[in-house]
Amino acid sequence: MKRAARLTRRSAAHPGSAARAGGADNLHDAHKALAAIVDGASDAVISINGDGLITLFNPAAERIFGHPAALMLGGPMDRLLPVAVRAGHPALISRFAQSGVTQRSMGVGRVQGLRADGRMLELEASISQAVANGQVALTAILRDVTERVAQERLIETARDELAQLNRRLLEQEKQTSRKLAQGLHDELGQTLAALRLHWEAYRGAPGAQRAGMDERITSLVVQANRQIRSVLSDLRPPLLDELGLAAALDNEIRQHHVEKDAAEVGLQTSAEARSQRWSADVEYATFMIAREALINALSHAAAHHIGVRLSGNAAGLELRVEDDGIGMATDTHVGRPGHLGLIGMRERAHAIGAALRIDGALGHGTTITLSWAQEACDAGEAPCAASRRPEGVPREGT
Ligand SMILES: Nc1ncnc2c1ncn2[C@@H]1O[C@H](COP(=O)(O)OP(=O)(O)OP(=O)(O)O)[C@@H](O)[C@H]1O
Ligand SMILES: [Mg+2]
Known part of the structure; x- marks a missing residue:
């Protein structure tokens, strides 16, 4: 409301004849309406005068940039701009002021701003200019599209x-x-x-x-x-179809033992998991995730020990591949550009409706956990591939 009051006071400062007084009243009302629109707008509206000092900073600008209007009014725009563009900004503004163009989009319709908390803002922006009482006023209307851009x-x-x-x-x-x-x-x-x-x-x-x-x-x-x-x-991974996941994992680990003996690799499977058979899709995805996690641990972790654990029953399964190696920086957990192992693991987990978690940090080893629940598939909560073992598929020992 402060900005509405400023606009109102300025417009009421030149009383004249009765006719002019009527005109002034109309102008006064128009200014009041305009001020209310600017104050209620969901986009930031920021005006600067010919000296580049802020003359209008509406409530949406306060919310978007995180600065109170009281701090911004009368000052330069610098703290709203990313450091890299501050030096060139006055030249841009004066070029626009001298261009004679009354309104145009800023940047390529999108510019960056800086919030009080240091976060970068993506803004859709347009700028306009008007001359009142011989004074140029430049006004930018900025829409916060940071979320959408992200x-x-x-x-x-x-x-x-x-x-x-x-x-x-x-x-x-x-x-x-x-x-x-x-x-x-x-x-x-x-x-x-x-x-x-x-x-x-x-x-x-x-x-x-x-x-x-x-x-x-x-x-x-x-x-x-x-x-x-x-x-x-x-x-197909050897033994997976004939003997199931636990046996196939055991076989896989033995092969790596032969190839690479730098890290000790251990497998732990519960008795239930050894006799349980899950659908071919779930077993295959779990095996392939275990294989990638194991190869990653052997190739990247410089670990002394790698533990593979499989537990579960008809209701679900959990696979953990844990190493005591160099660990991964948290920003690598989503994968590295051009490297597809972790991304492929996530895709495989997603396809069977399972959750994949990566835990660990630099210097603290890495643990990959895959959790799959039949219930989530039955309830349709997850985009599960065929999750039931088809009738007639033999179980171990039959
Ligand atoms: N267990 C681990 N310990 C330490 N770093 C790891 C581990 N697993 C993965 N990383 C890091 O994460 C990165 C990404 O792994 P990802 O499996 O996606 O790719 P990659 O193994 O490098 O290549 P590929 O596409 O052949 O799998 C690796 O390059 C490595 O830096
Ligand atoms: Mg890999």
């Missing part, structure tokens, strides 16, 4: 990450197909061709010459079987 940036980042992830998945699919084709053609194909030759030779050979040939045929059959298994294990 959301837009998040969406853009998520979109970029998904596009990258998609590219990686396509690349992996290409590599898998190439490997599969190679495995089938170069290995299995050769073995089967040799098997056919040996079998034909065996069939055509007189009984006395068959000795030893049957052994060679048996060994080729064993070799073909091994090659099929090797191709299959590239397509």
